[in-house]
Amino acid sequence: MFSIIAVVGKNRELGKKGGLIWRLPGDMKFFREKTLGHKVVMGRKTYESIPGGKGLEGRENIVLSRKSGDAEAIIRELACSNEEVFVAGGGSVYQKMLPYSARLYLTEVDATDAEADTFFPEFDKDKYTRVELGKGEDNGIKYTFSQYDKK
Ligand SMILES: NC(=O)c1ccc[n+]([C@@H]2O[C@H](COP(=O)([O-])OP(=O)(O)OC[C@H]3O[C@@H](n4cnc5c(N)ncnc54)[C@H](OP(=O)(O)O)[C@@H]3O)[C@@H](O)[C@H]2O)c1
Structure with missing residues (x-):
């Protein structure tokens, strides 16, 4: 099964500008704990934005690019597995993977940014069951960890 994991503003x-908007150590810890040891699917641009140039350590990084391999075949293969495969962005990959993802882990930030240039796709919250997993605050910015499971 695919689980989307993302941090989103209001x-x-x-x-x-190719990077994240907020620096939230508590969210990074959550992301690491959830994804460690799992397969993580991401777009080529997100992969290249990860410092160090080697992707996420301790996880199998599966990078989608039109220049290498057939994304549809990769998705088909992973969709059949029983393990939880994480979808870690960015915008284009969330858009593509939303219909295939039974679960969304969204860190919902209580802030906006008028300079944002990449957005999470719109989705119908009525079609999901929401569970609140916790709350956090970093650098004066409040956020809520939510889990949405498709009904
Ligand atoms: N808030 C969050 O949780 C979060 C998480 C991740 C990323 N982000 C942010 O999102 C932004 C990047 O998002 P983005 O939408 O610009 O880029 P992206 O989704 O990370 O990467 C886009 C690239 O992925 C490849 N790709 C996408 N869909 C594909 C498909 N169907 N088949 C094959 N390849 C495909 C293409 O690579 P090629 O050009 O090589 O063909 C495409 O140019 C950055 O600002 C990043 O910091 C935020």
Whole structure:
């Protein structure tokens, strides 16, 4: 199964100028704990934005690019597995993977950013069951960890 994992602003902001918007250590810890040891699917641009140039350590990084391999075949193969495969962005990959993802882990930030240039796709919250997993605050910015499971 695919689980999307993302941090989003009040207007579904995801990123700006190729990077993340907010620096939230508590969210990074959550992301690491959830994804460690698992397969993580991401777009080529997100992969290249990860410092160090080697992707996420301790996880199998599966990078989608039109220049290498057939994304549809990769998705088909992973969709059949029983393990939880994480979808870690960015905007284009969330858009692509939303219909295939039974679960969304969204860190919902109580802030906006008018300079954002990448957004999470709109989705119908009525079609999901929401569970609140916790709350956090970093650098004066409050956020809520939510889990959405498709009904
Ligand atoms: N807030 C969050 O949780 C979060 C998480 C991750 C990223 N982000 C932010 O999101 C932004 C990047 O998002 P983005 O949408 O610009 O880029 P992206 O989704 O990370 O990467 C886009 C690239 O992925 C490849 N790709 C996408 N869909 C594909 C498909 N169907 N088949 C094959 N390849 C495909 C293409 O690579 P090629 O050009 O090589 O063909 C495409 O140019 C950054 O600002 C980043 O910081 C935010």
